[in-house]
Amino acid sequence: MAVSPERESDVFVAISHRARREMLDLLTETERSVGDIAAHFEMSRPAVSQHLRILLDAGLVGEHRHGRERRYHLVPERLGPVREWMAHYEQFWDNHLLRLQQQLAKGEEE
């Protein structure tokens, strides 16, 4: 296996905090400096740094320095474990796309 199950859990913990989800949401648009991100929250800048650290440890964001700034960017692939887990529950939605997928799969079998 490529990724330890231990590590995957961290992703669920990382997204369990509203502020961290909002940080990820901000990064869907573009990469951002810490100051830019912090401006969207009430909490102190160190608190933002600490949240970013958790996202970084979970692999959900990456960082690169730009002068004296650090720009954070989204690493969406790391949401894979969440996506995979949620996929088990697709059966419970009346999802016309799922049915389409199943038909396609059947089509490929035959």
Add this chain to the structure above:
Amino acid sequence: MAVSPERESDVFVAISHRARREMLDLLTETERSVGDIAAHFEMSRPAVSQHLRILLDAGLVGEHRHGRERRYHLVPERLGPVREWMAHYEQFWDNHLLRLQQQLAKGEEE
């Protein structure tokens, strides 16, 4: 709005613990008694009860009594907030189903 944003967050917290995700997974098959659920875990039965309480408070499971048993069952709709949040990230997967959906949407527009 039907559900307070406060409450939605609880769902993310509820699924942040591996054991609780596994409990939900068990309930995708069928409803189960606490003893049945507890048998799948190393932890004490009270610990299992406490996890079930968290899932119950989050609305992710429901309970009904059956003699001296309590059967827990999945309430998959409560995963909606997770599903909706994840939907923002669909754009980042090379998802042929998504493209299909977009084409369908386009088709409906015209």
Add this chain to the structure above:
DNA sequence: ATTATAGGTAAGCAATCACTTACCTGTCAA
């Protein structure tokens, strides 16, 4: 060189978590 800016790290603290053991209530069985 000096000063301002970006942002990480340390230490401290109250609140919450995850677990345990002990105990209690309600139901079924003899």
Add this chain to the structure above:
DNA sequence: TTGACAGGTAAGTGATTGCTTACCTATAAT
């Protein structure tokens, strides 16, 4: 009626969270 069993609740505890203020380093601007 007397156990046995299902399972929730209480209390206690160590670990972890989430935040703060204070401090430090590195880059940029004057």
